[in-house]
Structure formats: C-alpha cells, structure tokens
Amino acid sequence: MTATTTDFQAWSHQQLQRVEATLQRVLPAPDLAPRRLHQAMRYAVLEGGKRVRPLLAFAAGELADADPERVEIAGAAVELIHAYSLVHDDLPCMDDDVLRRGKPTCHVEYDEPTALLVGDALQSLAFQLVGEYRLADELKTQLEMVKLLAAAAGSRGMAGGQAIDLESVGKSLTVPELEFMHIHKTGALIRASALLGAHCGNGLGAREIGQLDHFAKLIGLAFQVVDDVLDSESSTATLGKTAGKDAKDGKPTYVSAIGVSRARELARELRQNALDALAGFGARALRLRQLADFIVLRKF
C-alpha cells in the first residue's frame, strides 16, 4: 500500500462518514408518519452502497474549492436519486432481484407497493434538498443544478437508459450500442454528480466544466465496464447483489460483447482517457484522479 493510497483511503473514509451523516439527517425520521414508508426509505438508502456518486461530488467540489457543507447536500441528492433507481430496478416487474447492498431488496423486506412509493418519495426528496439548502453562490447556478439533476434522472438520462436496457434484453449489442445505453443508464447521473459538486464552488469556468464533464463521462463508462467484469467473475457474497444476473437475464454486457480480457483493457483505456481530460487541472484534481483509479482498480 503506497502513501497516496492510504491518503485516499483516509480522505474517502472521511467523506463517506460525512455522506452517511447527511443522509441520516435529511431522510425523514423513522418515527415520523407515515412510519412504515419512512422506515423503508431509510432501509433503502442507509448502511450500504459504495457511494461513488457522492465521492465524485466531493472530489469535483475540491476542484472548485467548494464548501463541503454544500457538497454533502448535493452528494446526498444524487445518492437519493441513485437509491430510488435501485429500488425500482429491483421490483418484480423490472429485474426482480432479491439482494441489494448485501441485504434483501426493499420490496422483499417490506412489500411491493411500499417499495414503489419509497422510490417515488426518494426522488422527490432529492429535489427538495436542492430547492431547500443554499448550494451555490449564485441562485441562478442553483436552479441550473435543479435542471441538471432532473435531466440526468429523466427520460433522456437515467430513466431513458433503463428503457433502452429493457429493449435490449435478449439482443446482442455492439460496443457503441452498449455505450449509448450506459451513457444514459448510469453515465448521466455520474456526470451530474461531478457537475453538482463543482457548481457548489465557484472556481471553474465553462471550459473547465466541460473538461470535468468529459472526465465524468469516461469514468462512468469505465465504472460500467468494471461492473460487468466483476459481475462475471465474482460471487454474490462479494458483490452484495446477485452475481451473473445480467448474463442470466439475457442482458448484453461488455463481457458478452467483447470478452473479459478486452473488457479489462477497455476499462484501462477509459481510465487513461479520463485522466488525460484532467491534464489542465494540476494538483486540484488529485482526488478525481485517485477516484478514477479506485473505480477502475476496485475488487467489488
């Protein structure tokens, strides 16, 4: 373990604690009516998940010299959107999955209608946070954050990617087609995470925002390629979700499209291109670089 790795571990540990504390605080209390819904919302969000999106918001926030008290709210909002999408994806009419983040999925632990409402209410809560807390120097920027998060979550972003995913079951996609799907399904929200983190600060011009966005796009794809590789090689216990499920469900993956070895190579290429996109930033982009490595080199 190198000094830099240790340093990143300490940093990410600190940010993760911050994210957990923020999510704990912004989620409605478990004894607040309607209690079962609030308990299920907390179940779906707390204690679990790699929190890659909030970490990316924090790393981008450092690039833009942003107040961490703002970034923690922006990061929580993005994580709430992500958590809602997992709850809905796991429903019987979608992926029908029983295990998520090492626990029974929300509809298994509670019930299907509750899980549906949990997802719906988590999405609302995400926008409530962006409307309620002061997140940017300029209010105009903060409204831009509302729009950005909504577009990333919506039919031309994450939800649209899910729809493309549904249409792709049983088909064999080319790498450009897989890219198109993932740029929507996971990429849009990952890019939003970076941009929201940056908008909490005021250090970046339009060109730098464009470079950060490009970095996030590449790292989002790398994240998905690595996910596909891990899904094909790991056990359910290690992943905390059902391993090999995509392949079993007839969903196209990078591994099914180009094989494990080429997929690993692709992840390394994407990482290198992502790091190249940060070239102009210097030391301010340290956490973004480390996060890129963490995402590509992770084992779970």
Next chain:
Amino acid sequence: MTATTTDFQAWSHQQLQRVEATLQRVLPAPDLAPRRLHQAMRYAVLEGGKRVRPLLAFAAGELADADPERVEIAGAAVELIHAYSLVHDDLPCMDDDVLRRGKPTCHVEYDEPTALLVGDALQSLAFQLVGEYRLADELKTQLEMVKLLAAAAGSRGMAGGQAIDLESVGKSLTVPELEFMHIHKTGALIRASALLGAHCGNGLGAREIGQLDHFAKLIGLAFQVVDDVLDSESSTATLGKTAGKDAKDGKPTYVSAIGVSRARELARELRQNALDALAGFGARALRLRQLADFIVLRKF
C-alpha cells in the same frame, strides 16, 4: 345557464387549451429516443383528465397578477406530478386498475416496466421545468417553488398519502382520519398548484398566501368528498375510470364513513368555508370562486 357560468366556461376552455399546448410542447417528442418511453409518457399525460390542478394554478395566478406564460409551465409541472401518480397508482401492485381517463391504463396499453419508468420520468420532467424556465420575479422564490413542489409530492405529501391509503385498506376510518389521508394524498398537490400559480406573480404578501393556501386546502378536501360521492353514484363510462372501485377494494371513503347525504352536505360546507377564506381578495379572486363551484357542483 347563467352569464357567469358561460364566462367561466369560456375562461376554463381557454386555460385548458393553454395547458394542453404546454404539455404537448414540454413532453419529449414521440420520435425522440427512447421512443417507446416517450410515446408512453405522452399517452399517460395528453388527451384526458380534468386538469383541475393547472386550472387552480391559473386562477391563483390571476389573483397574483402573474404572467400566464409562467403559470402554464408551473401548471404543467403540477399536472406531470399528478399524471405520474396516476400511472403508478394504477399498477398491478397498487390499485391494479385497467381504465383511466377513459382509456386503458398505461401499463395495460404498454407494459408494467414501461409504466413504472413513465411515472419516474414524468416526476423528473416536472422538476426539470421548474429548474429550466424563468417562473418568478425573484430566483429565491423560484427555488422556493422547487422545494414546495417536492415537499407536496414526497413522503410528507402525496406519496405519504398513498402510503396511508395502503395502510387503511379494510379499515373503517373516522372523518378526521379520512381528512388526514386526503390532506396528504390529494390535498398537498392541490395546495401546491395554487401556491405555484401565485408565486409566478408578485402581488401577494405572506398573509394573502396563507389565505390562498387555506382556500386550497378546503377545496382539495371538497374535491375528494365529491369524488367519493360521484364514485358511489356514477357509471364507469361517465367517470372514465372504474366506478365503485374504492368501495370494492375495501378502501374507506366519505360515503362509507358518513353516507351519501351527509357527504354532499360536507362538500357544500367545505365550499362555503373555502369561499370565506377568499373574502379579503375581492374581484381578483373571481376565478378561484368559480373554480370552487365547478369542483363541488361537477357531475363527473
């Protein structure tokens, strides 16, 4: 038919055309990818519905001297939230209904996973509108609108009301308990409609906003009481949704709690109290008064 009624009909006809044109415009085009999702979103929103919430936004907008080009966006945002809630409510795991607004429900016309994503994406689109268009004189007010809409849609508003509804199946509720459910399930979004319409203008102080909110709360309850009466007395063809379904599903209604005759009386009382709340506004509140009558005296 009195002169005033004709006048209201002409006014509401004009506003409804405006709402339809706005929804047509802000919904993603049917030939835009992912096409099936976008077609299903349009199916779920366009051509149908009484559009009570946008009408309320327009009436409150007139009270606050608001630009109709702003109010039409705010009204569309509220209607998108309402439409998403109907799509999710109709799903097999919730009310399992096959008819809505005189057409097959979204999951019947398309499929269940698509309907789930339609609801999710409509919610995102609502917030995208409030983030994207200039809706208020002060940006601070516009962020307040984001927060207000999100709170009205979320676990302490509409989604929470749905959860309370789920818990109430097979129970016999008292009138205060019914009120508590409906204040969340339908009331929160109806109040948000009025407040969003008013925030598009700049004519109202905090006290007047409070009076408008009180009016909307009462009229929201009246709307629900009338709904229960109509549901118990009308045919499926007249309603455009399955008649008598709540009673059949063991859901408590005002009719099951206090009978048809007392429910009609309650609706009249709520209307009178709602009109009283507008007493200080004078002629500016004409459309709100007419809308209260329309809601309570409607036959469908």
